[in-house]
Amino acid sequence: MRISTTWLRDYLKLDIPADELAEKIERTAVEVDGVIRPSEGLKKVVVGHVLECEPHPDSDHLHVCQVDVGEEEPLQIVCGAPNVAAGENVIVALPNSWIGDHTKIKKGKMRGIVSFGMLCALDELGFDEKLVPKEVADGIFILPADAVPGEPVFSYIGMDDEIIDLSITPNRGDMLSMNGTAHELAAIYDQKPTMPTVDLQESATDVAEDDLTVQVDADETDVPTYKMRLIKNVTVKPSPLWLQVRIWNAGMRPINNVVDATNYVLMQYGQPLHAFDYDQLTAGKINVRLAKEGEHLTTLDGEDRELLPTDLLICSDDQPICLAGAMGGLDTEVTDKTTTIALEGAVFDAVRIRKAAHNHDLHSEASMRYERGIDHGMTGTALDAAAAMIAELGDGTVAKGMAVGRDEDVQPVTVAITLSRINHVLGTELTNETVADIFKRLDFPTVVADDTFTVTVPSRRWDIHLPADLIEEVARLYGYDNLPATLPTGQPTIGKLNETQQVIRNSRKLMESAGLTQAISYSLTTAEKAHAFALHASELTNLDFPMSSERTALRLSLVSGLLDDLAYNNARKEHNVALYEEGRVFYSQPEEVRPVEVEHIAGAITGSMVKKSWGVAEQPVDFYQIKGIVASYLKSLALAEEVRYVANSDHAEMHPGRTANIYVGDQLVGFVGEVHPTTAKAYKVRETYVFELDLTALIALPKARQQYQPISKFPSMTRDVAMLIDDNVTNATIVALINQKGGAHLQDVQLFDVYNGSHVPDGKKSLAYTLTYQNQDATLVDEEVTQAFDKVLTALTDELGAEIR
Amino acid sequence: MSLQDRLTELRDQGLADIKSADVLRKVNQVKVDLLGKKGPITEVLRGMRDLSPEERPKVGAYANEVRDKLQAAIDQRHAELEQAVINKQLAAETLDVTLPGRDVAQGQPHVITQIITELEDLFMGMGYQIVDGDEVEEDYYNFERLNLPKDHPARDMQDTFYITKDVLLRTQTSADQPRSLENHDFSKGPLKVLSPGRVYRRDTDDATHSHQFHQIEGLVVDKHITMADLKGTLTLVAQTLFGDQFDVRLRPSFFPFTEPSVEADVTCFKCNGKGCAICKQTGWIEVLGAGMVHPHVLEMSGIDPEVYGGFAFGLGPDRFAMLKYGVDDIRNFYLNDVRFLSQFYKKG
């Protein structure tokens, strides 16, 4: 809502700079988007009187004008506008003046004739083209006859105004009007506002109800009030300049005196009004109802619209003529030829109008106000004000009375609140006097008994109906700056992370210590990527109306998003990337309305994790590097059961020979491995290793009991074994056998060499392990260890075909 | 020659030999030659048998003095030469200490996580529990229970991704408020929770809009919670995050789930309130929405608004990070360019 400070001064004595006023409004009522000064940046733009206007000798459309700009000598200015004529007052941009769009006007020549400046149209002064009246859109603007040549032009066309642009919150629809804003400022500055009065002269002979009947078929909640006035013998023509100025400074385009009058009253009272050409209404019978399936209406903008059963309609003899609160119909539009106006003043339900505006994409000044609600008590007054104004501007007469379809009996709301309640909520020590004064400034009639205020809230503040609403009024007018600043008292509480939150935080730190940087990727992705890398198959959670094909479904894995991140980096020549993400995946649950949200942690590494430096070569990441990260992370979780890595070739997006499923006991908790080269190509990433773990499952798994193990006082002994063995025998099999046959004192088995180079026969590999023996209770004897070790060697040879070297 | 003279001669000769020994081996040789069991001093001492009982102690004392002196000279020379050897070795081992150290791979937390963690820690210190609500929420909890019935114009402020008619991606972490309210046992004390997390809006991604971003929502409900408490809490937050000289001012606003509702501005951290481009010359930056919990919200959760009341506040870590670090494009937070992520070093 654009608030003209010039207009505001009709209501209030305000000798305050606009910026200060804006600041005050922002601190007390609603946000301010800015202060608009239409003449800002414009210089040396004055009134000119065209003394002579001759055709340019070398042009078929230019004119050479002699223009009085209040100087001794007239200026010669060449002008191309079709409507330039001798005797008119015009807008002159003098030589070296500044006009709209930061344009400087200089003396120049046009087709050989010197021009000292320029005659201007409104849009050349920076007017939004949408605000320029149609009748002056194609030429220069003609100023009134009494304009004084040489004077700055701004005051004549309202450009000297300062306009405060309010950003009105949904609760303060009352401030979508000059009256409402004036009431608000009156309360802020403790003034009594001068509100507009209506001087309506009704015809003694013509009676509205004789020519017009109105019937409301719609529910009372949909249309609580609907009434009309008739204005006869109206001459439709452009509005006087003062009115045009107010209209365009309010951000609307002047149309004609009838439409401008309704818009003026709309701005003044916040009451939308609609003018119909009475002669287009067959039989003078208006009815208001919901639309029927299949009905159509051609609206003012020329669009043929299929109506919906939720649309409220104004009908003439049951034929749709207007989409209530949103837009009128083309057939009943007020034109130059209109002489009789049927003027509607109505209240429509906010939700109905909101839906219609949304469904038909028709957002207007009227619909915006209906959506936020309007003052139900002001409809009649606003209708009278507009009728009087149309009659005055169009030399018409207002028929006696109204045609009333429905007229709501509007009662003010009474809300009671105690002083102690106010102070209890605000944490203040306000007195009765302070609070009473605030209600007085708001002009809310109030009865005080002991510490109870019984406040009668006028209909213009329909946002107030609860004690909490009154507390807000007191708080903001008392001033938030004046509130004390304290901290909650009362029973102390302990704030600490729960186990899940604790594990998640620790997990992040561990990943970072392992060299992975935290990424936060998008949860929404394509259906294909949402499915990719899923640990468990699931239906997707799809958006109902996605905005783009890139974001249609919630992810089932984090790896998929991490690969997108890697691709983004690769495309920017960052080839060494190590990222992890902690976040949720969404498993659809057919029997539930919502998916289950599971915390996962995942990582992706590509290139080298070690920076190439002097003495350090880049080390391309590989399976065992990422497995090491996963293993040390899982170790930190102190799981009670053993972690197992089982080769798996079932993940479509993973390398079939370089992927392991990760189990804790028998529970599958994740996977680790290399991304399938085909998948990597599709994601536009290079060789990449990833893991994904179900963190929710890991948190729920039993943890090892932390119990001190005495450190043996007796020395340990070691034995090394190197063997040649078939390629397909896994480390896990060998270690399991060693542990099985190792005897009571075997403490540890450590792999220290793997070799399958040129010195090893085809189909074989060489492995070497260190076995560590220790007895808790005695010093081991050499023979004991040798005996135990020999059993292991025999088992390896007999059971796995190992060739001990 | 008297024994004394002989000793003096040995001493002078010995000291000269020690001085001229230029390697450790020679010093050791001098020691063996001079002080060894077969050396001249031992020999002199052996000759004392022939002295009178009066002279014997004198010569003995002198002999000890000479031996100590020589021993000391040997030790000193020994140390000197040893030091020279070490010095030579150290000189040979000198490194260019300005060469870079060997890299240890080290990741870091996302800047949004850093901000959330800092606020979590601050509020846990004030007795708040951290609550992680679901990202997929029912319309009923995300809107209706927060006093935003269907067709409320304020719903326009939050364009929503729907999954079904009744299920959506939460548009605000306050969606968790009703659940916190209905699950809390007020006989055990006040409700104090902080809900950080991801939220979603049906927005086209550009420099200032993201369909996914973060919010942190705080909620306190007890028998006597005041708006002054809200102001004090927010001031403490601002001062903890930015410094003591920072101030908070409240302005009226509108949120359906609070009444009164306010926006909280914090002293601009770029210009300290003097006015700059970041704060549009106002000296203040809008960082929070807040208010006193609307009685309807309490009622809908089965809490008597006549007895209980509270405050709620919400802030956006993304916007916060953009302001604090001068990030000009919100998409940076979700594209995970390592050149971006690596700029935000974790403090402490």
Ligand SMILES: [Zn+2]
């Ligand atoms: Zn600033």
